[in-house]
Amino acid sequence: MKPLMTRKRWITVTLGVVLCAGWQVHAESNRVTFPDLAPLVHYTTVKRGNVTEHMLTTQKAIEAAKGGQPIPNGTPFVLVDYRDGKVHRYFVMEKGPAWGADYEARRRTGDWQFQWFWPDKSINMKENTERCQTCHQSQRDSEFLYTFEQLRDFRASAARAP
Numbered sequence: 001m002k003p004l005m006t007r008k009r010w011i012t013v014t015l016g017v018v019l020c021a022g023w024q025v026h027a028e029s030n031r032v033t034f035p036d037l038a039p040l041v042h043y044t045t046v047k048r049g050n051v052t053e054h055m056l057t058t059q060k061a062i063e064a065a066k067g068g069q070p071i072p073n074g075t076p077f078v079l080v081d082y083r084d085g086k087v088h089r090y091f092v093m094e095k096g097p098a099w100g101a102d103y104e105a106r107r108r109t110g111d112w113q114f115q116w117f118w119p120d121k122s123i124n125m126k127e128n129t130e131r132c133q134t135c136h137q138s139q140r141d142s143e144f145l146y147t148f149e150q151l152r153d154f155r156a157s158a159a160r161a162p
């Protein structure tokens with residue numbers, strides 16, 4: 001049994017190295033640029049422990065969701081991730097004309113692309129945004145958004161509630 005154990009451990013280590021290397025290789029910039037946050041509307045908040053997430057998008061996207069229309073191309077969605085009251089990172093997803101064609105069908109999320117930005121707006125080059133897409137693919141029926149319902153139900157009078 002002993003040689004088998006050793007072999008198993010060797011395989012685990014090798015796999016780990018290969019996976020990490022793959023992760024680095026796939027780190028990427030893409031078409032998503034850091035958006036101008038000033039005109040965006042804060043439409044909902046998610047709180048979990050010491051994490052507070054503010055979700056922002058354009059007024060036009062809110063109107064589209066309410067009217068049952070597709071979210072227009074050029075729309076950014078921003079998740080501002082605050083830890084203990086300070087910005088820890090920004091998650092951005094943005095839709096553009098035929099942007100889905102940049103990716104193989106397996107990882108595609110319609111025409112949405114994803115990016116992770118640090119507070120200085122630089123890209124986290126250690127992130128493989130395929131991970132974002134794989135998870136958000138489950139939201140295919142709601143524009144790949146998890147907070148689509150909150151978007152549709154948003155009323156300006158409730159804006160920026162703590």
Ligand code: HEC
Pocket residue numbers: 046053055077078079091092093114115116127129131132133135136144145146147148
């Ligand atoms: C394991 C699943 C998962 C992964 C991976 C993931 N997300 Fe999300 N994302 C969520 C969930 C769930 C929400 C809803 C908010 C919440 O519950 O925290 C969300 C919300 C968002 C939102 C706000 C709009 C919306 O869909 O509601 C953006 C923008 C976003 N994610 C971008 C990203 C980016 C960029 C990445 C990769 C760097 C990423 N996400 C990775 C699950 C995921």
